[in-house]
Structure formats: structure tokens, C-alpha cells
Amino acid sequence: MTTRADPPMFDAAFQAKLALLIAWRRDVRRFRDEAVPQAMLDHLLDLVQLSPSVGNSQPWRIVSVTQKARRAAIRANFEQANAAALQSYQGERAALYARLKLSGLDIAPVHWAIFCDHATRQGQGLGTATMPEMLDASVSGMIATLWLAARAQGLGLGWVSILDPRAATATLDVPSDWKLIAYLCIGWPQEEHADPELVRFRWQNRTLAGRQVLER
Ligand SMILES: Cc1cc2nc3c(=O)[nH]c(=O)nc-3n(C[C@H](O)[C@H](O)[C@H](O)COP(=O)(O)O)c2cc1C
Numbered sequence: 001m002t003t004r005a006d007p008p009m010f011d012a013a014f015q016a017k018l019a020l021l022i023a024w025r026r027d028v029r030r031f032r033d034e035a036v037p038q039a040m041l042d043h044l045l046d047l048v049q050l051s052p053s054v055g056n057s058q059p060w061r062i063v064s065v066t067q068k069a070r071r072a073a074i075r076a077n078f079e080q081a082n083a084a085a086l087q088s089y090q091g092e093r094a095a096l097y098a099r100l101k102l103s104g105l106d107i108a109p110v111h112w113a114i115f116c117d118h119a120t121r122q123g124q125g126l127g128t129a130t131m132p133e134m135l136d137a138s139v140s141g142m143i144a145t146l147w148l149a150a151r152a153q154g155l156g157l158g159w160v161s162i163l164d165p166r167a168a169t170a171t172l173d174v175p176s177d178w179k180l181i182a183y184l185c186i187g188w189p190q191e192e193h194a195d196p197e198l199v200r201f202r203w204q205n206r207t208l209a210g211r212q213v214l215e216r
Pocket of ligand 1: 025026027028029101102103159160161162195196197198
């Protein structure tokens with residue numbers, strides 16, 4: 001990846017497309033049973049290296065989970081965590097929760113576990129002495145970039161966080177300094193929607209709570 005001498009012009013047409021991309025990015029849990037070309041995944045992996053990170057630390061570490069036994073263990077982990085989560089709701093909320101599809105682990109062709117390497121020396125500690133959580137924040141920023149880049153290729157991405165992270169980390173047998181940030185399902189979406197699934201299933205509407213800007 002090289003640095004361009006002449007900065008590109010992002011014209012109005014591009015800006016309109018970018019707005020559409022942001023609006024049509026979805027958390028996808030319903031995938032088609034169809035492989036994703038490795039070249040497309042490699043392209044995404046190259047692109048996300050350009051994501052922002054504290055001190056330019058690039059602390060994300062990616063595990064592609066392909067082994068059947070490990071996938072089955074992650075799936076069992078999810079089923080258990082999801083059943084436990086269901087217990088924390090009562091009445092209609094519990095019935096609604098039980099109807100939600102909260103992962104695409106069953107069909108998604110690509111499973112990527114995304115970790116943060118808390119032992120990395122890259123970045124020389126810049127910004128993390130004061131706010132150590134910025135390493136994790138950098139990984140979340142990378143995932144946001146990946147989410148949009150994947151959507152631009154027509155791929156769907158679903159973030160699964162209903163997992164016991166300690167058990168998932170043990171299942172994936174990674175270095176002890178790696179912290180699980182996200183377990184991602186990636187593949188071709190079965191359906192396209194302009195609104196979130198949780199809105200469509202009447203779990204949680206969007207609000208303007210985060211739109212207010214305080215002035216001080
Ligand atoms: C940090 C994070 C964790 C999430 N975990 C889950 C999850 O465990 N299961 C799930 O179905 N969706 C999960 N989501 C997706 C959200 O439910 C989704 O982003 C939200 O409902 C808005 O929908 P949209 O992404 O389609 O706009 C997660 C999203 C984020 C950012």
C-alpha cells in the first residue's frame with residue numbers, strides 16, 4: 001500500500017455514496033451458505049491495516065476460526081451465554097428476546113475472532129499510559145472500518161458478543177496477553193435492509209440520545 005502524491009478528490013457523488021454505505025451497513029446474522037473468495041478477505045485485511053490506532057500501535061490480532069471442533073465450541077459457548085442472558089429478562093421482553101436471532105454462527109462461512117494484543121510494544125506506549133483502554137478502542141475502530149469495507153464489497157458482518165470471553169479465548173488457544181474484543185461472522189447476507197434488525201423486531205428503536213452535543 002503506497003501513499004499517493006496527489007490527494008484524491010471526493011466529489012459530491014462519492015459523498016452521497018458514502019452516506020448510503022453508512023446507512024446500509026447492517027449487523028448481519030442471516031447468511032447465505034456460500035464461500036467468500038480468499039482474495040476478497042485478503043483485500044479487506046490489507047485495507048483495515050490503515051485504520052487509526054493509538055500511537056499507531058495497530059494492536060488488532062485476527063484469528064480465522066476454521067476448525068470444526070473450535071467452531072462447535074464457540075457455538076456451544078454462545079448457546080449457553082444466550083440462554084443465561086434470556087434468564088435476565090421477564091415476561092414479554094423475555095419472549096421477544098427468545099425470538100431474536102443474535103448470531104449467524106450457524107451458517108456464516110467466515111468466522112474471525114478479533115483480539116487486542118495488550119503486550120504489544122508498537123506505539124511505544126503513546127496515549128496508553130494515561131488511557132490504557134485506548135488499545136481496545138483502537139481495535140473497535142478497526143472493526144468499524146472493516147464493517148464498512150466489507151459492506152462496500154457486498155459482504156455482511158455480524159458482531160457476536162454473547163459469549164463467555166474467557167472460554168472463547170481458551171477455545172482459540174491464543175497468547176495470554178490477547179484480549180477478545182469481538183467475534184465476527186462474515187459472509188453474503190440473505191437479505192438487505194435499511195434499518196437494524198433490532199428495530200424491525202421491536203427490541204430497540206434508534207433515538208437521538210447521542211445526537212445532542214453539550215457545550216461547555
Ligand atoms: C460492540 C458491539 C457488540 C454487538 N454484539 C452483538 C451480539 O452479540 N449479537 C447481535 O445480534 N448483535 C450484536 N451487535 C450488533 C448490534 O445489535 C447492532 O449494531 C445494532 O442493533 C444496530 O444495528 P445495525 O448494526 O444493523 O445498524 C453488536 C454491535 C456492537 C457495536
